[in-house]
Amino acid sequence: MRIATWNINGLRARIDYVDEWITARDPDLLAFQELKTPTDLFPHGHFEELGYKSLVNGQKSWNGVAILCKQEIDIEETGNSLSGQEEAGARYISALVRTSTKKTLEFINLYCPNGKNLEHADLEGKLRWFDSLTKQLSNETQAHRILCGDFNIVPASIDTWKGEKGDGTMFHSTQEREKIEALYQCGLVDIFRQSKPDTEEFSWWDYRAGAFHKNQGLRIDFILASHDLSNSVEQVFIDREYRKKIGDLTASDHAPVVADIVL
DNA sequence: ATGACACTATTTTAGTGA
Numbered sequence A: 001m002r003i004a005t006w007n008i009n010g011l012r013a014r015i016d017y018v019d020e021w022i023t024a025r026d027p028d029l030l031a032f033q034e035l036k037t038p039t040d041l042f043p044h045g046h047f048e049e050l051g052y053k054s055l056v057n058g059q060k061s062w063n064g065v066a067i068l069c070k071q072e073i074d075i076e077e078t079g080n081s082l083s084g085q086e087e088a089g090a091r092y093i094s095a096l097v098r099t100s101t102k103k104t105l106e107f108i109n110l111y112c113p114n115g116k117n118l119e120h121a122d123l124e125g126k127l128r129w130f131d132s133l134t135k136q137l138s139n140e141t142q143a144h145r146i147l148c149g150d151f152n153i154v155p156a157s158i159d160t161w162k163g164e165k166g167d168g169t170m171f172h173s174t175q176e177r178e179k180i181e182a183l184y185q186c187g188l189v190d191i192f193r194q195s196k197p198d199t200e201e202f203s204w205w206d207y208r209a210g211a212f213h214k215n216q217g218l219r220i221d222f223i224l225a226s227h228d229l230s231n232s233v234e235q236v237f238i239d240r241e242y243r244k245k246i247g248d249l250t251a252s253d254h255a256p257v258v259a260d261i262v263l
Numbered sequence B: 001a002t003g004a005c006a007c008t009a010t011t012t013t014a015g016t017g018a
Helices: A011-025 A044-049 A121-139 A174-185 A191-195
Strands: A002-007 A029-033 A052-057 A065-070 A074-079 A092-098 A104-111 A145-150 A188-190 A221-226 A233-238 A257-261
Touching: A002 A011, A002 A104, A002 A145, A002 A221, A011 A029, A029 A104, A029 A145, A044 A052, A052 A074, A052 A092, A065 A074, A065 A092, A065 A104, A121 A174, A174 A188, A188 A191, A191 A221, A191 A233, A191 A257, A221 A233, A221 A257
Parallel strands: A002 A029, A104 A145
Antiparallel strands: A002 A257, A029 A065, A052 A065, A074 A092, A092 A104, A145 A221, A188 A221, A233 A257
16 A cells, blocks of 8 residues: 655645646545645645545644545544644644555544744644644554654654754753654554654755755655554655756655555 | 745634645
């Protein structure tokens, strides 16, 4: 099964670009973040024509997440918020997926809060949001689980163009990195890092100042899998090609992250 | 040192993003 996560930075502005990628890569199950679209304006029919059904948690202007899967896959939405974080915006959607081998897979899609900067009150909100996430994962265990999305945290110095010079700065702070560590403690494995322990690759590049061409990026988009699933990964890659323009179509500032997993 | 780009909104400048 091909699984992917992608912060598309505005569904309505990106829809033709998204179509190009879906057609090229043919994922089975995918997680979108930053829809910037209200739930009731989501173009369900558009994706049905491409062969997908959609579960959507959107809002006006900002945030918004969706899970898309091939029409033949058995899927059921199970939640659209973290307990205690209902005011944090549309950042969470989860589903149970029945695989072809009759496993029940919990699939969670996240758009984690940004936090703005180390001095801003939003950082505290970001840290508490992660605490709510960890608590929920601990309270409601699942044998087969995938947690993916835009985490807005750089786990280690290899995951940033700033290297060790980034340590302690926003997105690279110890207090943020502890929240990623807490997810590992919940039995989840970052499958990109597992398959490529020494590879410096990024999933986000600033639009400004030619950051993409200078490869000044961050790896902040992950697919985390429970240990049993992490052993069934065939390949994981960051689809850097789809951070580039396609003709007149502008790319998101994030690249898709794709994994092929035997399920 | 700063800004740089792209998106959305009862848009025409401002807020947000990472």
